[in-house]
Amino acid sequence: MLNKRIKEIILQNPSNEEIVVYGWVRTKRESKNFSFLEINDGSTIKNLQAVLENNIPNYESIMQKTTTGASVELKGVLVCSQGKNQSVELKVSSIKIIGEADPDQFPLQKKRHSFEYLREIAHLRPRTNTFGAVARLSNALSFAIHSFFQEKGFIYFHNPIITASDCEGAGEMFQVTTLPLENIPTNEGKIDYTKDFFGKKASLTVSGQLEGETYACALGNIYTFGPTFRAEHSNTTRHLAEFWMVEPEIAFCDLQGNMDIAEEFLKYIFKYILEKCPDDMDFFNTRIDNTVIANLQNIIKEDFARITYTDAVNELLKAKVDFEYPVQWGINLQAEHEKYITEIVYKKPVIVTDYPKDIKAFYMKLNDDNKTVRAMDVLVPRLGEIIGGSQREENYTKLVKRIEELKLEPKDYWWYLELRKFGTVPHSGFGLGFERVIQFVSGMQNIRDVIAYPRTFRSIDF
């Protein structure tokens, strides 16, 4: 049977029944005849206050070893607390040190550390308030994502992690090979991939979308939720080389339906977090960013703004702001432009649609104007793009034409094209960066602090 956790214990009423508590010491406050310990076991951000009087067995010697970071077993009874920061506390009858933490060496102190420093001790940072809260938030958010799609009858689909399609166009790929790098087999001066593990060049996936479409065009509505890899030399607070992405794909659905799902989805998971993680959200709101809760509440209440790319450009042209990148129809919207639209003009999430075809991927459905495609980006204040999606081109001839225009090889996409040859349907989908959502919900500034072990350009220490 599992031990009772602090999350439940602190909600109990005082009682004479002896309980056992396991956890790690966060802080110790000693007086002459007694001490206070704060114990955390990861089940909640809250600590259990334990009171130890000097008449318990081996008080002196054991208190010496009871230092920040040590793991302990406490036995005692729950009593009303005389202090005002907690309603109950544990009156300890015996304490056992399970594992010591030498205070001269233990890197976590009972004080605030910088996030940069904590990244250097990523194996210990989940023992801090912030990273414990991030971990619990991440857990709840994962569950919320599944529960949203499951309630709507979507099928959870595992897309392959290793892929042979080298032309997905979403970014630089990590190559996967078992070829001996110090002696690569060649054939007429070129690398001989027939000798490689799969017999051809292979990489880690940059998106499960193309495979997702094949299952959507069989099962109706599907979603993927798994790791994704980009070998970009990105060096920002919003990029990782390994991250998790949610990609729903919906058959018999146009861009309108796609936007509706995206908006409903975001509101659902935000609402879920506010309901299920009140203590952790309260911590983020107090210690990290005092606007996060109010922002989420507003987003849940209000409709997202929806504008076309063309309207967005006109809005930017009217703006009395000096943008570093001049605005002109046809350009990619820059971070500063997206921020202006979502933070200054609308002050809430904005869905921008119908981008010029030249700045978007080949698979997006062409509009009748022949200039724009049925793409959508969901922009949120502070973060910018949180979702990117589109209605897919379901017309075989048009899709082949787009592939050729972009100087790609239709034969590389033979199976993707066959979806359009056999029982084609209009379908749509989008991609959501999981860690970016955690950033948005928690107010954490750097994406490296919302994933357990961040992998970024030139950095993989754990």
Add this chain to the structure above:
RNA sequence: UCCUUUGUAGCUCAGUCGGUAGAGCGGGUGGCUGUUAACCACUAGGUCGGGGGUUCGAGUCCCUCCGGAGGAGCCA
């Protein structure tokens, strides 16, 4: 990949005009009958990121390498 910035005690930082180092927190010791960022006193702790140069003298100026951070691009 580009631009900017930064590297000083275990941690967070200060260090003026070039004259070889300081605070707070943390640690240790002692004190305190209810603390909760506990408090009070004392105390230990530094090859100033590495290498080279200028100078009588470099934490400080110059060159170079390495690490961290922020911004841009790419995107989720």
